[in-house]
Amino acid sequence: MTADSVEFPACGMISFLPYVIVDERTGFSISPMAVIALPAHKIPVADYVAGIANGDRALLARAITLVESSNPDHGRLAQQVLQELLPKTGKAVRLGITGVPGVGKSTTIDQLGMNLLAEGHQVAVLAIDPTSKRSGGSILGDKTRMNSLAQEKNAFIRPSPSSGTLGGVTRRTRETMALVEAAGFDVVIVETVGVGQSEVAVADMVDFFLVLLLSGGGDDLQGIKKGIIELADMIAINKADGDNIKRAESAAAEYKNALQIFTPHGATWFPPVLTVSGRDNRGLKELWAKVLEHREKMTATGEFAARRQSQAVSWMRDMLEDRLMGALRAHPRVAAELPNIEASVRNGTLLPTLAVDRIMTMMGI
Numbered sequence: 001m002t003a004d005s006v007e008f009p010a011c012g013m014i015s016f017l018p019y020v021i022v023d024e025r026t027g028f029s030i031s032p033m034a035v036i037a038l039p040a041h042k043i044p045v046a047d048y049v050a051g052i053a054n055g056d057r058a059l060l061a062r063a064i065t066l067v068e069s070s071n072p073d074h075g076r077l078a079q080q081v082l083q084e085l086l087p088k089t090g091k092a093v094r095l096g097i098t099g100v101p102g103v104g105k106s107t108t109i110d111q112l113g114m115n116l117l118a119e120g121h122q123v124a125v126l127a128i129d130p131t132s133k134r135s136g137g138s139i140l141g142d143k144t145r146m147n148s149l150a151q152e153k154n155a156f157i158r159p160s161p162s163s164g165t166l167g168g169v170t171r172r173t174r175e176t177m178a179l180v181e182a183a184g185f186d187v188v189i190v191e192t193v194g195v196g197q198s199e200v201a202v203a204d205m206v207d208f209f210l211v212l213l214l215s216g217g218g219d220d221l222q223g224i225k226k227g228i229i230e231l232a233d234m235i236a237i238n239k240a241d242g243d244n245i246k247r248a249e250s251a252a253a254e255y256k257n258a259l260q261i262f263t264p265h266g267a268t269w270f271p272p273v274l275t276v277s278g279r280d281n282r283g284l285k286e287l288w289a290k291v292l293e294h295r296e297k298m299t300a301t302g303e304f305a306a307r308r309q310s311q312a313v314s315w316m317r318d319m320l321e322d323r324l325m326g327a328l329r330a331h332p333r334v335a336a337e338l339p340n341i342e343a344s345v346r347n348g349t350l351l352p353t354l355a356v357d358r359i360m361t362m363m364g365i
């Protein structure tokens, strides 16, 4: 079974599992094949929990389908599964990778992932790309460029959910991360394209945020957003191969200087700048060593735990916002009157403040 095939298990894939599932109501055991034949929302919570904890990919993929569903009933079931699996989550190394399209994220993740599998890790790759459509270019491109990893049974690749706001995509990615961790993946790589706010969202859900850059010949510091540099736990200049090595090294020297300005004096971690070649598997061993060194240092000072804790609170706040906005849109009176209210705001007959008051009153807040 390949990592690719388990993403779409809808068409009767057979899975032989080393555990027994018991139907809560009847007390009879049901065969895993029977579970797999059920639609995702009909599978009992206990079966999801037992199956995922046993590393069953087909059930994992189905639970992710629930997480991604916009149906509130599916959402509630997903939350129950997540709550039960919570004690099994949190143990993975969570690595975020960003960079503009073409920088080599997929190539690098493919190679890094293969290196990690060879060390005995289990690697999950999740993508956040609110601009993508499942049928569209970038994700298909990604899939073809993670060819090696996609063949491996200890790897799991999940493209970005195809629709929704960044907030929605972020929530689903966090929940998917929890599910893959519960399924035993001990390295989770979250890939995002370097556009918009998606890097901020990813930096807020990982332990280590890696920015991939290219050398651009002289004016390297231009065109790179200061905000990204501030989020980076490390910068890697990719495509340091062939006749590009010298240029990559001089770009690295420039970024090193820039990073010194942003890193507070006395910080536990000074973001390193490496040169790598994802294609040629050059520098990736050092890259991973830095990820582990960061983990060790930050754990020793308590900053690792603090980062995880504040991320849990961000997760809660994001979800609250998401749910409040969802409730607002689902409210029948608000839904009916919103177009008129917006029209009045647009033509200047209603102040935005009063419009908000009116909506809040309708919601009973």
Ligand SMILES: Nc1nc2c(ncn2[C@@H]2O[C@H](COP(=O)(O)OP(=O)(O)O)[C@@H](O)[C@H]2O)c(=O)[nH]1
Pocket: 099, 100, 101, 102, 103, 104, 105, 106, 107, 108, 141, 142, 145, 238, 239, 240, 241, 276, 277, 278, 279, 280
């Ligand atoms: N020379 C060289 N080319 C690379 C390297 N990594 C990726 N590429 C090429 O750059 C292009 C974009 O790579 P891809 O991994 O899809 O980038 P992404 O859009 O950031 O995921 C592809 O044609 C790759 O073959 C590298 O380390 N060296």
Ligand SMILES: [Mg+2]
Pocket: 105, 106, 107, 138, 141, 142, 145
């Ligand atoms: Mg890509």
